[in-house]
Amino acid sequence: MQAGPISNLIAELSKLPGIGRRTAQRLAFHILRAEEGEALALADAIREVKEKVGLCEICFNLAEGPRCLICEDTRRDRSLICVVEEPADVIPIERTGEFGGVYHVLGGALSPIDGIDPEDLRITELLERVNGDVTEVVLATNHTTTGEATALHISEGLRDRVTVTRLASGLPVGADLEHTDEVTLGKALSGRRSLS
Amino acid sequence: MRVGGVEPCGFRNLADSATELSDGITVFHGPNGAGKTNLLEAIYFGLVAHSCRGGRAGDMIRHGEDSGRVELNLEGAPGRVLLSSLDRGGERRHLLDGRPLSSALERPLVSVFLPERLQLVKGPPAHRRAHLDRLIAALWPARGDLHQRFGRALAQRNALVARVRGGHASSASLGAWDEELARAAEPLVKAREQAVEMLRAPFAGLAERLGVGSAEISYRSRVAADASAFAAELAERRTGDLGRGYTGHGPQLDEVALEREGRSLRRFGSQGQQRAALLALLLAERQALIDLGRPPPLMLLDDVMSELDAERRGLLCAALSDSGQALLTATDADQVPVRERAIAVANGRSTTLAVAA
Numbered sequence: 001m002q003a004g005p006i007s008n009l010i011a012e013l014s015k016l017p018g019i020g021r022r023t024a025q026r027l028a029f030h031i032l033r034a035e036e037g038e039a040l041a042l043a044d045a046i047r048e049v050k051e052k053v054g055l056c057e058i059c060f061n062l063a064e065g066p067r068c069l070i071c072e073d074t075r076r077d078r079s080l081i082c083v084v085e086e087p088a089d090v091i092p093i094e095r096t097g098e099f100g101g102v103y104h105v106l107g108g109a110l111s112p113i114d115g116i117d118p119e120d121l122r123i124t125e126l127l128e129r130v131n132g133d134v135t136e137v138v139l140a141t142n143h144t145t146t147g148e149a150t151a152l153h154i155s156e157g158l159r160d161r162v163t164v165t166r167l168a169s170g171l172p173v174g175a176d177l178e179h180t181d182e183v184t185l186g187k188a189l190s191g192r193r194s195l196s
Numbered sequence: 197m198r199v200g201g202v203e204p205c206g207f208r209n210l211a212d213s214a215t216e217l218s219d220g221i222t223v224f225h226g227p228n229g230a231g232k233t234n235l236l237e238a239i240y241f242g243l244v245a246h247s248c249r250g251g252r253a254g255d256m257i258r259h260g261e262d263s264g265r266v267e268l269n270l271e272g273a274p275g276r277v278l279l280s281s282l283d284r285g286g287e288r289r290h291l292l293d294g295r296p297l298s299s300a301l302e303r304p305l306v307s308v309f310l311p312e313r314l315q316l317v318k319g320p321p322a323h324r325r326a327h328l329d330r331l332i333a334a335l336w337p338a339r340g341d342l343h344q345r346f347g348r349a350l351a352q353r354n355a356l357v358a359r360v361r362g363g364h365a366s367s368a369s370l371g372a373w374d375e376e377l378a379r380a381a382e383p384l385v386k387a388r389e390q391a392v393e394m395l396r397a398p399f400a401g402l403a404e405r406l407g408v409g410s411a412e413i414s415y416r417s418r419v420a421a422d423a424s425a426f427a428a429e430l431a432e433r434r435t436g437d438l439g440r441g442y443t444g445h446g447p448q449l450d451e452v453a454l455e456r457e458g459r460s461l462r463r464f465g466s467q468g469q470q471r472a473a474l475l476a477l478l479l480a481e482r483q484a485l486i487d488l489g490r491p492p493p494l495m496l497l498d499d500v501m502s503e504l505d506a507e508r509r510g511l512l513c514a515a516l517s518d519s520g521q522a523l524l525t526a527t528d529a530d531q532v533p534v535r536e537r538a539i540a541v542a543n544g545r546s547t548t549l550a551v552a553a
């Protein structure tokens with residue numbers, strides 16, 4: 001049994017994804033032994049991220065302030081919107097260097113089993129964003145059952161309003177973007193196909 | 197890829213000692229209760245890490261022991277030693293050279309004939325569908341996940357239908373789930389059709405020669421072949437589904453028919469006809485794998501000879517001896533007229549009596 005503060009820290013750490021009880025213990029003892037400055041820098045970084053980083057009011061990507069860096073960037077092509085599930089999915093697409101448009105982050109994918117319905121995602125916001133200036137919406141939700149169904153649902157909502165494309169497969173079935181390499185993803189972007 | 201040897205430890209009544217195995221046909225012979233079936237089960241457990249007999253996994257552990265294990269020596273495989281173990285706490289391990297297997301392709305395929313397997317012919321359609329979907333994975337590994345993908349889409353659609361029915365969700369996204377389900381169904385149905393097409397001729401030929409008469413395997417999905425047509429069928433039946441609370445139409449309900457003279461073997465076949473049809477089916481699957489240039493599965497055939505006459509015993513041996521590995525049990529070695537190796541089993545201990553030159 002550990003004293004209160006340590007077991008608190010272990011409990012908090014083990015809530016992180018991919019961190020089991022034993023790893024949490026190792027991390028906790030590492031923090032305990034670390035220099036005070038180093039350990040507190042971690043605490044500050046966590047506090048800062050929670051205080052300063054929110055969601056972009058346009059695209060719901062992560063943003064320090066009301067808008068994200070991509071929405072602020074005047075060189076980006078606003079007629080082209082790439083729809084992804086999570087903020088983390090923006091990073092690999094940016095890394096390919098193949099995409100010059102802007103994003104829309106849904107905040108997940110449809111999953112009736114988990115009680116996630118269209119109203120739980122930022123789909124209405126997307127449909128509102130797609131006005132006369134937007135010419136193409138690229139659906140880059142994951143190539144999983146839930147990602148595919150989400151893409152189908154959105155393309156239904158956008159039917160006859162705008163060109164809707166889907167990342168070409170070539171991405172393995174069941175793939176999520178976060179774990180796809182740049183070359184494959186770059187090819188999928190340049191080879192996207194029309195859905196409607 | 198073949199199994200060069202098996203070494204059980206704490207497994208049923210088998211002695212803790214190694215038995216060498218050959219290519220071609222091997223017969224395990226000995227009196228009732230000797231441990232012949234246990235030896236087949238041990239090899240199956242070594243390959244797959246669960247029992248081929250059904251029942252409780254813990255029953256495989258020798259009475260009075262806390263754990264059991266089987267080690268197989270693989271030859272011509274990426275790894276050398278395949279280990280399966282289990283203990284009474286339910287802990288199970290399946291390791292190739294000390295590491296978990298990354299896919300079933302790392303070990304030999306296996307096909308089993310046991311009295312329990314008669315369920316494949318006699319049992320409800322779900323058994324035959326699941327079996328066919330596993331065969332698809334063996335025939336075309338790249339398509340092995342089609343039935344999981346379909347299963348995920350079906351589970352999601354069912355969840356939505358149930359929630360809409362209960363008033364907990366709107367049906368706004370049901371169209372998307374119809375479409376996703378249909379897109380997952382199309383390649384699965386096509387793969388099932390292709391697999392059954394490959395089985396048709398060899399099954400009919402083998403069943404005939406094994407004495408079933410004119411038998412046929414067939415599969416015709418109840419759903420439209422093309423995804424958008426199936427999606428339209430789902431849309432038409434939406435009211436019914438919402439009333440029922442789940443999806444009442446789709447390839448999850450399809451039957452893989454095994455018939456003799458136009459009538460269901462499941463409903464009208466005699467015990468002997470059902471056994472022979474099962475054997476013909478397993479041999480036809482083996483043939484389909486060979487036809488695709490894939491290695492034939494390890495055949496584990498428990499007590500198949502007892503109900504066959506001399507001519508059919510010869511026929512079975514001929515069908516098995518062209519390539520690969522087959523392990524058969526028999527009370528008397530001479531029930532297997534052609535064999536590479538004969539292993540006598542008595543009180544759980546096996547002794548190799550003869551190896552063909």
Ligand SMILES: Nc1ncnc2c1ncn2[C@@H]1O[C@H](COP(=O)(O)OP(=O)(O)OP(=O)(O)O)[C@@H](O)[C@H]1O
Nearest residue numbers: 208209228229230231232233234255256257258259
């Ligand atoms: N968990 C176990 N521990 C010890 N012995 C077991 C265990 N399970 C089964 N046995 C014994 O194994 C023997 C049966 O072996 P097996 O079924 O392999 O016989 P067989 O040689 O196939 O016989 P038959 O010709 O009748 O089919 C029985 O005597 C049974 O009591």
Ligand SMILES: [Mg+2]
Nearest residue numbers: 232233498499
């Ligand atoms: Mg037996």
Ligand SMILES: [Zn+2]
Nearest residue numbers: 056059068071
């Ligand atoms: Zn933004």
